[in-house]
Amino acid sequence: MTQSTKNTHLLVYPFSGSGHIIPLLDLTHLLLDRGLTITIVVITANLSLIEPLVSSYPTSLHKLLFPEPEISPAPHPLIGKVISSQKLFQPIVKWFETHPSPPVAIVSDFFLGWTNELANHLGIRRIVFSPSGALGSSIFHALWRDVGEINARNDNGDENFVVSFTEIPNVPELKWWQLSLSHFYKKGDPDMESFRDGMMANMKSWGIIYNTFEEMEGVYIDHIQKQVGHDRVWAIGPLLPDEHGPLVSTGRGGSSAVSPDDLFRWLDRKSDDSVVYICFGSRFTLSEKQMSSLASALELSKVNFILCVKASDSSFIPSGFIDRVGDRGFIVKGWAPQLAILRNRAVGSFVTHCGWNSTLEGVAAGVMMMTWSMGADQYANAKLLVDQLGVGLRVCEGGPESVPDPGKLAQLLDESSSVDRPERVKVKELSQAATKAVKDGTSRRDLDMFTRLLSEL
Ligand code: UDP
Numbered sequence: 153m154t155q156s157t158k159n160t161h162l163l164v165y166p167f168s169g170s171g172h173i174i175p176l177l178d179l180t181h182l183l184l185d186r187g188l189t190i191t192i193v194v195i196t197a198n199l200s201l202i203e204p205l206v207s208s209y210p211t212s213l214h215k216l217l218f219p220e221p222e223i224s225p226a227p228h229p230l231i232g233k234v235i236s237s238q239k240l241f242q243p244i245v246k247w248f249e250t251h252p253s254p255p256v257a258i259v260s261d262f263f264l265g266w267t268n269e270l271a272n273h274l275g276i277r278r279i280v281f282s283p284s285g286a287l288g289s290s291i292f293h294a295l296w297r298d299v300g301e302i303n304a305r306n307d308n309g310d311e312n313f314v315v316s317f318t319e320i321p322n323v324p325e326l327k328w329w330q331l332s333l334s335h336f337y338k339k340g341d342p343d344m345e346s347f348r349d350g351m352m353a354n355m356k357s358w359g360i361i362y363n364t365f366e367e368m369e370g371v372y373i374d375h376i377q378k379q380v381g382h383d384r385v386w387a388i389g390p391l392l393p394d395e396h397g398p399l400v401s402t403g404r405g406g407s408s409a410v411s412p413d414d415l416f417r418w419l420d421r422k423s424d425d426s427v428v429y430i431c432f433g434s435r436f437t438l439s440e441k442q443m444s445s446l447a448s449a450l451e452l453s454k455v456n457f458i459l460c461v462k463a464s465d466s467s468f469i470p471s472g473f474i475d476r477v478g479d480r481g482f483i484v485k486g487w488a489p490q491l492a493i494l495r496n497r498a499v500g501s502f503v504t505h506c507g508w509n510s511t512l513e514g515v516a517a518g519v520m521m522m523t524w525s526m527g528a529d530q531y532a533n534a535k536l537l538v539d540q541l542g543v544g545l546r547v548c549e550g551g552p553e554s555v556p557d558p559g560k561l562a563q564l565l566d567e568s569s570s571v572d573r574p575e576r577v578k579v580k581e582l583s584q585a586a587t588k589a590v591k592d593g594t595s596r597r598d599l600d601m602f603t604r605l606l607s608e609l
Contacts, residue, residue, distance in 0.1 A: 160607045161253055163244075163276075165193040167261035168220070168233065170434035171509050172283045173201050174405045175363045176261065178391040179281065184209045186603050191255060193244070195220045201405065216247060226343040227336040234263050234350060235343055241270055248274050256609040259361065262289065265350025268357050277358040277609060279384075279602075284508050285364045286372035286387070287536050288529030290320045292332075293379070296351040299337045309335075321371040322540065329551055330531040359384035361602065363391045363512065366594040367585040368541065384605070386598035390512040390586050392491065405434070409486025415458075416496070418482050422456050425500025425576070428565055429493050429519070431460035432505040436526045441555045443468035452562035455569055456480050458499075460488040494519055500576070501568040503547060506530040506537065515543065518583030520568050520576045524548040524556075543579035 162183065166176040180190055184205070191214045194202050199217070206213050221239040226232035248254045257277040260267040262284070271278035282289050294317050295302065306313040306328055313328040328335075337344045354360070360380065362373065364387050377385045393404070408415075419427065430446070432438065438446065438461070447470050450457055459481060461469065466485040474483060490510070493499055494517035502514040503522045511533045514521050521544030523534035537544040547564050548556040567573065589595040 159189075159253070160187075160609070161189045161191070161255045162606065163191050163193065163216075163255040163258040163260075165258060165260035165264055165267060166198075166281075167237070167263040167283075168195060168198060170201075170405045171507050172261050172263070173198060175283055175389075175391045175509055176259075176281050177201065177205060178393055179259070179361070179363075179388070180213070181205060181393065182388075182391070182599065183603065184212055188212070188603070188606070190214070191216050193218070193240070204403070216244070218243060224343070227338075227341065228333060230333065231336065231343055231347050235346055237264060238266050238346075241266065244270060245273065257358075257606060262354050263350070265353035266346075268353040271358075279359040279361055280354045280357045281361050281363075282354075283363065284529045285511070285533060285536065286362050286369040286376055287320070287324065288508060288532045289362070290372050290375055290379075291317055291324060291326070291532050292529065293351065293355060293376075294320060295331060295334050296348050299334045299348060300339050302334065303337060319375075321375055324532060324535060326531055332528050355380050359386065359602070359605075362387045363389035363508070365389050365586055365589040367589065368515065368582065369536070386602045388595045388599040388602065390516045390590065390595075392513065392516055392590075395495075404489065404491050406487035408484075408489045410482075410484050410488070412489055412492070415482060415484075415489070415493070418479075419493075419496045419498045421479075422498040424497050425519075425571065426569060427456040427458060427496075427499045428501045428503060428522070428568060429458045429460070429490075429499050430503040431458075431488055431490060431510070432524070432526065433507040433510055436505050436552075437462045437465040438468065439465075439553060439555075440468040442553075444470060445555045445558045445561065447473050448558035449556070449561035449565060450481065451476055452558060453565040454480075455501075455565045456498075457565075458482045458484060458488070458493060460484040460490070462486070491517075501565075503565075506533040508533060511537065512586075515579060515582050516586045518580045520544060520573065520579055522547045522564065522568060526552045541578065541582060543575050543582055545575060 164180050166173045189212050193216045196219050218240055221236040223232045224236045226235055258267055258271050259279045259281050262280050262282045268278045302315055311329045314325050316323055316325045373387045377383055463486055491513055494513050499519055501520040501522055504510045506523050506525045521537045523544050523546050525531045525534045538546055547561055548554055
């Protein structure tokens with residue numbers, strides 16, 4: 153602990169959902185290690201995710217606990233969840249006003265744009281935490297800034313209408329069906345205007361933190377700095393815990409649905425880089441047709457694999473599949489200890505939906521990325537991985553219902569295990585760059601700068 157950070161009190165406010173909470177907890181952990189005092193806003197349903205960290209830092213990490221606000225009806229459930237979170241504005245003000253040494257700043261998720269107004273009201277700084285990468289959030293920002301005009305250009309709702317984001321480096325293009333949530337926007341609709349205001353408030357906040365690193369997304373970080381007109385844009389990722397800290401164990405983000413001992417004993421029997429890990433994040437599931445095609449591909453291929461499915465889509469696994477693949481396959485029905493799996497020397501490739509955390513976790517582990525994007529920022533993340541960084545292959549894309557051809561997928565799975573694939577070579581280089589960035593490179597520098605500025609507030 154340094155003298156300067158000892159009295160710095162920070163309010164951290166994650167948005168509900170594993171993909172949002174996990175990386176912000178990793179950041180909280182780093183800041184606690186640097187001596188800050190932190191209060192974290194928690195809703196009761198997420199308490200179990202926060203507890204391991206609270207028990208490791210009982211005197212410097214405090215909970216500000218609220219029941220989950222009732223979800224407001226809105227054009228989309230996610231928009232309803234964002235809007236209902238605003239009900240915590242007054243309760244947080246009340247807590248702040250009666251606190252003997254209230255926080256000097258609030259770090260909050262990018263879906264909590266209204267906390268910028270909260271911070272202004274309290275006379276403190278707001279720093280946005282982006283759980284998306286810099287490319288994904290550059291697109292998100294441009295989309296929401298221009299949403300009325302973009303929707304008007306495609307007023308007949310052509311699914312294949314191409315939107316070019318010309319001001320963003322490399323001019324990313326997305327088709328209409330790949331855009332997230334903006335289809336629901338109607339000018340004047342109070343819910344949609346409120347959501348848009350929140351997204352716009354992010355760019356007006358005092359600072360922005362990205363869970364990314366310069367070698368991976370340098371051009372997009374520079375782009376955001378130009379957009380916001382200041383340099384309080386910090387790229388401090390990948391935000392991944394140490395092997396042995398309170399957040400790392402096999403319970404990261406949830407308890408493992410399988411015995412970690414069984415899983416890691418199975419992995420011990422496999423050779424280096426020979427296993428394909430397949431997982432679609434915390435929310436996305438496969439349809440029956442998608443599961444059937446994936447299962448056929450796995451049967452046709454020769455690879456070892458770990459298949460992680462949700463309890464809800466596990467019933468789509470064809471009968472007899474497990475017997476037919478035998479010891480080549482290991483199935484996880486429910487939560488998998490993903491980070492520990494990806495870091496295992498036997499795992500060489502990752503079939504992923506390209507959620508930003510999975511993207512970074514795979515890159516940091518140096519596994520070849522096989523992209524199967526399904527929504528949100530995942531199409532942009534696949535572009536980054538496949539087209540720009542050359543660290544992966546697309547195995548499926550074409551909308552959330554899209555079904556890959558089993559024969560082609562089997563071939564890609566087999567090819568992915570080849571040691572000299574250029575993508576594998578490149579991802580190992582990027583993985584080394586990630587390690588360096590965090591240890592003594594640009595991410596370390598940005599985190600130092602952010603902590604120093606906080607301690608001066
Ligand atoms: N995750 C995990 N086990 C699972 C599913 C997901 O540990 O069975 C973790 C994964 O490691 C990542 C997060 O949950 O940290 C998912 O975040 P991501 O951004 O990849 O996708 P999302 O779930 O937000 O779509």
